[in-house]
Amino acid sequence: MTPAPILQVDGITKTFGGIIALNNVSFTLNEGEILGIIGPNGSGKTTIVNCVTGFVKASSGRVLFRGRPITGKPPHKIAQLGLLRTFQIMRPYYSLPAYKNLVIPLFSPRARRTGGWRGGGKLGDRNTVGIDILEEIGFERDSYVPYKITNTLPTGYLKRLELARCLALKPELIICDEVFSGLSMSEIASMVPLIERLQMDGITLVMIEHRLRELFQVANRVMVLNFGEKLMEGSAEEVMADPRVREAYFGSEAVEEVMNHA
Numbered sequence: 001m002t003p004a005p006i007l008q009v010d011g012i013t014k015t016f017g018g019i020i021a022l023n024n025v026s027f028t029l030n031e032g033e034i035l036g037i038i039g040p041n042g043s044g045k046t047t048i049v050n051c052v053t054g055f056v057k058a059s060s061g062r063v064l065f066r067g068r069p070i071t072g073k074p075p076h077k078i079a080q081l082g083l084l085r086t087f088q089i090m091r092p093y094y095s096l097p098a099y100k101n102l103v104i105p106l107f108s109p110r111a112r113r114t115g116g117w118r119g120g121g122k123l124g125d126r127n128t129v130g131i132d133i134l135e136e137i138g139f140e141r142d143s144y145v146p147y148k149i150t151n152t153l154p155t156g157y158l159k160r161l162e163l164a165r166c167l168a169l170k171p172e173l174i175i176c177d178e179v180f181s182g183l184s185m186s187e188i189a190s191m192v193p194l195i196e197r198l199q200m201d202g203i204t205l206v207m208i209e210h211r212l213r214e215l216f217q218v219a220n221r222v223m224v225l226n227f228g229e230k231l232m233e234g235s236a237e238e239v240m241a242d243p244r245v246r247e248a249y250f251g252s253e254a255v256e257e258v259m260n261h262a
């Protein structure tokens with residue numbers, strides 16, 4: 001028997017005043033896979049993330065997570081089910097040391113339930129677990145980095161902190177909104193194995209990306225949005241070979257770069 005998809009998005013439409021940001025977009029996501037979502041600027045990528053994770057209310061359509069309808073639920077309820085997201089514009093607690101950003105999610109019911117932290121509930125235990133998670137995601141435990149005030153961290157660490165905040169809730173699915181953006185080539189190169197490891201650990205991922213070359217290294221399947229509509233989905237090769245995608249991205253450096261390295 002084919003397993004039920006972990007996520008099912010059925011006919012989501014979202015309008016903002018007169019703007020149709022999404023028009024009847026549907027897709028499914030299988031457990032354990034990485035789905036890439038690409039599309040030119042303004043094509044609706046962040047809006048689909050917002051509709052799925054409850055940050056924006058869809059005008060119509062429905063979303064099922066593990067077969068249960070989550071349409072219209074608030075973001076914190078959806079997060080408690082194990083469906084987490086990162087933000088393109090990051091929102092850490094900038095004035096706190098990096099590891100303290102994890103203490104707050106570690107107090108959540110899901111973190112308690114899933115045993116995301118050790119010990120009998122003392123703050124000190126959560127601090128240790130926070131540092132454990134940061135270490136897992138590339139903050140060297142014995143360096144000063146996990147203890148630095150968050151607003152002094154370089155973008156590469158802030159992006160990792162976004163993922164760490166999701167990991168604190170033992171996610172089943174993470175939707176990453178441009179985790180590669182703003183990173184140097186070497187930072188992106190070190191992020192790729194991290195994404196692969198999350199997948200190997202059993203986490204299903206959706207990656208919204210403009211960095212196509214690196215996305216195509218990790219994505220099992222790619223969906224293309226254009227003007228709020230689903231243009232197509234398929235393997236990276238199928239997507240790049242499709243003339244409609246080339247046309248949508250006409251003149252884009254991202255696509256030229258992938259073509260030139262194909």
Ligand SMILES: Nc1ncnc2c1ncn2[C@@H]1O[C@H](COP(=O)(O)OP(=O)(O)OP(=O)(O)O)[C@@H](O)[C@H]1O
Pocket residue numbers: 016019020021039040041042043044045046047048
């Ligand atoms: N809160 C909002 N109010 C009004 N219009 C919005 C709002 N959010 C998004 N839009 C519009 O919806 C459309 C899709 O935007 P969205 O941010 O989802 O695109 P995107 O593909 O993520 O773009 P980018 O790649 O530039 O991040 C755009 O025309 C945008 O201006």
